[in-house]
Amino acid sequence: MSALCIKLQLKGYQLFLHFNLQSCPKCLHLYSHEYPDFVKIVEVGPRDGLQNEKEIVPTGVKIQLIDMLSGTGLSVIEATSFVSSKWVPQMSDHTEVLRGIQRAPNVRYPVLTPNMQGFQDAVAAGATEVAVFGSASETFSRKNINCSVDESMLRFKEVITLAKGQHIPVRGYVSCALGCPHEGHIDPSKVAQVAKSLYEMGCYEISLGDTIGVGTPGSMCEMMQTVMKEVPVSALAVHCHDTYGQALPNILTALQMGVRVVDSAVAGLGGCPYAQGSTGNVSTEDVLYMLHGMGIETGVNLAKVVEAGDFICNFLCRKTNSKVAQASSKTL
Amino acid sequence: MATAESSLHLLIKFPSCRHSPPSLRSVLSGLYLHDLEPVGVFTGHLLDDPELFRMGNVPTTVKHCLSYEQLLENCPWLRRWLQEEKTIKAHEYPDFVKIVEVGPRDGLQNEKEIVPTGVKIQLIDMLSGTGLSVIEATSFVSSKWVPQMSDHTEVLRGIQRAPNVRYPVLTPNMQGFQDAVAAGATEVAVFGSASETFSRKNINCSVDESMLRFKEVITLAKGQHIPVRGYVSCALGCPHEGHIDPSKVAQVAKSLYEMGCYEISLGDTIGVGTPGSMCEMMQTVMKEVPVSALAVHCHDTYGQALPNILTALQMGVRVVDSAVAGLGGCPYAQGSTGNVSTEDVLYMLHGMGIETGVNLAKVVEAGDFICNFLCRKTNSKVAQASSKTL
Numbered sequence: 139m140s141a142l143c144i145k146l147q148l149k150g151y152q153l154f155l156h157f158n159l160q161s162c163p164k165c166l167h168l169y170s171h172e173y174p175d176f177v178k179i180v181e182v183g184p185r186d187g188l189q190n191e192k193e194i195v196p197t198g199v200k201i202q203l204i205d206m207l208s209g210t211g212l213s214v215i216e217a218t219s220f221v222s223s224k225w226v227p228q229m230s231d232h233t234e235v236l237r238g239i240q241r242a243p244n245v246r247y248p249v250l251t252p253n254m255q256g257f258q259d260a261v262a263a264g265a266t267e268v269a270v271f272g273s274a275s276e277t278f279s280r281k282n283i284n285c286s287v288d289e290s291m292l293r294f295k296e297v298i299t300l301a302k303g304q305h306i307p308v309r310g311y312v313s314c315a316l317g318c319p320h321e322g323h324i325d326p327s328k329v330a331q332v333a334k335s336l337y338e339m340g341c342y343e344i345s346l347g348d349t350i351g352v353g354t355p356g357s358m359c360e361m362m363q364t365v366m367k368e369v370p371v372s373a374l375a376v377h378c379h380d381t382y383g384q385a386l387p388n389i390l391t392a393l394q395m396g397v398r399v400v401d402s403a404v405a406g407l408g409g410c411p412y413a414q415g416s417t418g419n420v421s422t423e424d425v426l427y428m429l430h431g432m433g434i435e436t437g438v439n440l441a442k443v444v445e446a447g448d449f450i451c452n453f454l455c456r457k458t459n460s461k462v463a464q465a466s467s468k469t470l
Numbered sequence: 471m472a473t474a475e476s477s478l479h480l481l482i483k484f485p486s487c488r489h490s491p492p493s494l495r496s497v498l499s500g501l502y503l504h505d506l507e508p509v510g511v512f513t514g515h516l517l518d519d520p521e522l523f524r525m526g527n528v529p530t531t532v533k534h535c536l537s538y539e540q541l542l543e544n545c546p547w548l549r550r551w552l553q554e555e556k557t558i559k560a561h562e563y564p565d566f567v568k569i570v571e572v573g574p575r576d577g578l579q580n581e582k583e584i585v586p587t588g589v590k591i592q593l594i595d596m597l598s599g600t601g602l603s604v605i606e607a608t609s610f611v612s613s614k615w616v617p618q619m620s621d622h623t624e625v626l627r628g629i630q631r632a633p634n635v636r637y638p639v640l641t642p643n644m645q646g647f648q649d650a651v652a653a654g655a656t657e658v659a660v661f662g663s664a665s666e667t668f669s670r671k672n673i674n675c676s677v678d679e680s681m682l683r684f685k686e687v688i689t690l691a692k693g694q695h696i697p698v699r700g701y702v703s704c705a706l707g708c709p710h711e712g713h714i715d716p717s718k719v720a721q722v723a724k725s726l727y728e729m730g731c732y733e734i735s736l737g738d739t740i741g742v743g744t745p746g747s748m749c750e751m752m753q754t755v756m757k758e759v760p761v762s763a764l765a766v767h768c769h770d771t772y773g774q775a776l777p778n779i780l781t782a783l784q785m786g787v788r789v790v791d792s793a794v795a796g797l798g799g800c801p802y803a804q805g806s807t808g809n810v811s812t813e814d815v816l817y818m819l820h821g822m823g824i825e826t827g828v829n830l831a832k833v834v835e836a837g838d839f840i841c842n843f844l845c846r847k848t849n850s851k852v853a854q855a856s857s858k859t860l
Contacts (some may be wrong), residue, residue, distance in 0.1 A: 351855070353821070354817065354818050354820075354821025354822050355780060355818065355821070355822050356821050356822035356823055357821060380851065381851060381855045382814065382817050382851050382852050382855055383776060383811075383814040383817070383818075383850070383851035383852060384776065384814075384817065384818055384821070386773060386774065386776055386777040387776040387777050387779075387780045387818055389777075390745060390777045390780055390781070391780070410855070413854075413855040415854060416851065416854050416855040417851065417854075421773075424772065424773040424774075427744065427772050427773070427774065428744050428745065428773075428774055428777055430744075431743070431744025431745070431746050431747060431774070432744055432745050432746035433746055460773070461770065461771065461772050461773035461806065461807065462772045462773060464803075464805060464806050464807075465741070465771050465772055465800070465803040465806040
């Protein structure tokens with residue numbers, strides 16, 4: 139990056155205007171360097187993706203999926219969720235999955251732990267990183283985890299305190315960051331409040347989730363600006379759903395605001411429980427295509443992710459939700 | 471940093487060039503306007519100074535200049551600059567974006583099933599009631615090449631033309647143009663290519679030869695006061711040549727513009743573009759054609775259409791092509807989508823507070839209509855989600 143400095147002589151002092159700019163090699167145009175060199179992808183397919191798939195996936199298939207993903211260059215793969223199997227039958231084999239996967243070096247395998255019981259089970263199964271799931275919507279919190287937002291924060295505090303004692307990092311999620319299926323519009327200040335609580339309790343990273351995919355670059359920008367007053371952007375991630383096709387423009391907006399961590403799911407696994415038949419998670423392949431096309435490094439091999447996506451979609455007997463995977467497989 | 475005089479170092483981050491590239495010249499002219507003459511211009515290593523970088527954004531981090539307030543008083547323009555810089559994170563977007571609906575032409579043209587004339591007319595009539603101001607109705611190409619468009623005359627004559635709506639038609643050559651005018655066309659479009667190979671394979675002639683054909687059409691159209699829109703296909707990549715040099719796109723766009731096209735639509739024909747290549751291509755084209763005369767025609771084959779459109783908007787583009795229900799696949803990636811869907815574009819724009827004048831719900835209705843006829847699912851995620859929301 140070349141720097142430009144213009145020195146001005148004013149009454150009594152010299153003013154140096156430093157332009158933090160890149161110059162276009164072909165012209166004298168200057169533009170700001172807005173995009174990062176590197177973005178970390180957090181792969182949530184095996185957890186968030188499969189959790190929202192109707193068909194129960196056998197343990198062996200889950201393990202194979204995670205093992206394939208482990209070979210793609212991804213550095214974080216959310217493996218499973220230690221929730222009660224009564225609530226989420228898809229994740230009832232959490233212990234077997236966590237014990238069964240081949241842990242690649244340089245890859246982390248966080249697991250969801252909604253409460254103390256889940257945390258203890260996770261640790262017993264060998265978890266080295268956990269995640270807690272807060273909500274910016276009171277109604278969503280009550281309907282989803284049967285307690286108020288404040289009550290959930292108390293639960294998480296217990297988990298985080300115990301985790302810290304055992305040097306286990308905790309990631310925090312804030313769902314309904316751009317809208318709630320029950321409440322509709324969510325005030326950005328509420329999102330900021332929940333994000334701040336989680337961050338101050340000790341979560342190293344807060345993932346802001348557009349749970350029903352209703353966000354647009356407008357609402358993303360507004361929400362991010364509000365949250366960034368309470369939590370440093372270096373600790374923020376975005377978890378965009380593609381239910382209304384807005385995930386990539388929303389991610390682009392977040393990147394322009396300084397976000398460096400993006401959640402996505404291989405093959406866009408996982409539908410939206412609030413809009414039947416619609417997509418949920420943004421697909422990792424499409425995110426990678428965009429980032430790589432912009433010259434942003436991720437360390438992830440797109441072709442290998444496509445392979446992993448093909449594998450799980452073949453098993454589920456359904457088409458991938460990734461447009462890149464679709465186009466790649468059928469290019470004449 | 472202290473010198474004999476006080477010195478004040480301000481780190482200025484310019485608003486992104488993506489909407490209007492500031493040039494060094496414009497920065498300097500801004501300074502001259504305020505009677506400030508640069509006494510030195512440095513490049514290179516100053517920003518390596520870690521002390522300087524810790525200053526970050528100003529004014530919150532400027533701590534040691536005692537006369538900072540005095541400086542702002544003396545230079546009110548600087549205060550404005552700094553305030554503008556604070557809003558850097560919110561990009562500038564237009565208040566209004568014009569949507570050019572290409573579903574009945576570009577969309578249906580790429581659908582395998584031949585759609586009856588009556589259905590085409592009904593689709594266009596439904597779209598005419600949505601608030602769209604431009605609906606590309608049909609294409610006066612030889613029915614041998616594009617059987618789907620063989621009923622062009624009947625379609626153009628059969629639609630109910632709404633007031634305040636324009637119905638451009640494609641006219642690849644003089645014959646097509648004359649047939650179009652005879653059928654009542656009041657606006658036409660010509661389709662150039664940034665790729666030689668694509669031009670030869672698609673319309674059987676070189677880019678230069680196609681420009682000659684278009685010049686004939688445009689000259690005749692101008693004589694009859696018929697506006698002409700120009701398209702540049704393969705603007706971000708070619709199915710045969712792969713990478714396309716932005717300068718070639720700029721060259722073709724410039725030719726069409728100088729020949730008399732009022733608007734040039736830059737098409738990502740195979741949907742391979744990303745915000746990176748879109749930005750680079752737009753910067754190059756914008757040196758030759760004013761951004762007010764540019765439109766983007768993004769395909770969603772790799773899911774990149776909306777981020778590409780967002781990027782174009784940030785660079786000053788105000789016209790976006792799209793197709794209801796994302797009609798039309800991609801002939802180069804079988805089974806994949808082609809056009810971006812109008813519904814998804816509208817959802818994004820409206821969500822950003824950008825006006826379009828178009829009623830999203832009515833577009834969804836038109837999309838449902840044509841998808842029911844084609845017996846297939848819409849390509850629009852908004853339409854999908856809207857129809858199934860619990």
